[in-house]
Amino acid sequence: MKKFLLLNALIVVFSAACLSFTHRGSRQAGITASLKRGEDVFAQNCLGCHQADGGGVPNLNPSLIKTKWVLGDKKALIKVVLQGLSGEIVVNDDTYNNAMPPQDFLNDQQVADVLTYVRNSFGNKAAAVKPAEVKAVRAKLKL
Numbered sequence: 049m050k051k052f053l054l055l056n057a058l059i060v061v062f063s064a065a066c067l068s069f070t071h072r073g074s075r076q077a078g079i080t081a082s083l084k085r086g087e088d089v090f091a092q093n094c095l096g097c098h099q100a101d102g103g104g105v106p107n108l109n110p111s112l113i114k115t116k117w118v119l120g121d122k123k124a125l126i127k128v129v130l131q132g133l134s135g136e137i138v139v140n141d142d143t144y145n146n147a148m149p150p151q152d153f154l155n156d157q158q159v160a161d162v163l164t165y166v167r168n169s170f171g172n173k174a175a176a177v178k179p180a181e182v183k184a185v186r187a188k189l190k191l
Contacts, residue, residue, distance in 0.1 A: 079164070079176055086165025089158050093151060094166075102170030108146050110139035113170045122163070122177055126185040129159055152191050156182040 090098075098104050102112040112118050117125060117139060132150035136143060151159070156179040163182075167174035 082161045082164045082176060083168060085158070086161035086163070087169075089154065089162040090165055093154070094162065097148070102166070102172075106142075108144070109148075110137070110142070110144045112166050112172070113140075114172060115139050118166055118172055119174045122175070122181060123185055125163055125167075126159060126177065126182050127189065129154070129163065130182075130186060130189060130191055152186075156180075156186065 097109040098112050099109075104111040110117070117128070117137075128148065130150060130152045132148050134147040136145045138144075154162070159182040160177045160179045163177040166172065167177065
């Protein structure tokens, strides 16, 4: 009886480990797909101003490299993409006063993908942005 219970316990532990590994594998595949899609959105909509290396254009368009704007509050970053940004801002001790046009024509998945890409490229490392998070911000902004 004890051997039977021990065997059952081992089977349960092994099954849980396998499910966890499979879940991590599918989550990693999902992030990889999001990064690829985000790279495409970036190339089509962001590259001209923020450049291929994310370094921006000095005195014109800010860098996306390790800034509080990129690595900080996801909701604030989503809002910038959806509403655009104008007026003077300071990014990594440099001042910019060039307007960023709203990118509200992008759907929730595209915004999530491009922000996940930016937050995990150019030396950045931050949590992925989910389409539901974009949808929630968009709803609050009534876009």
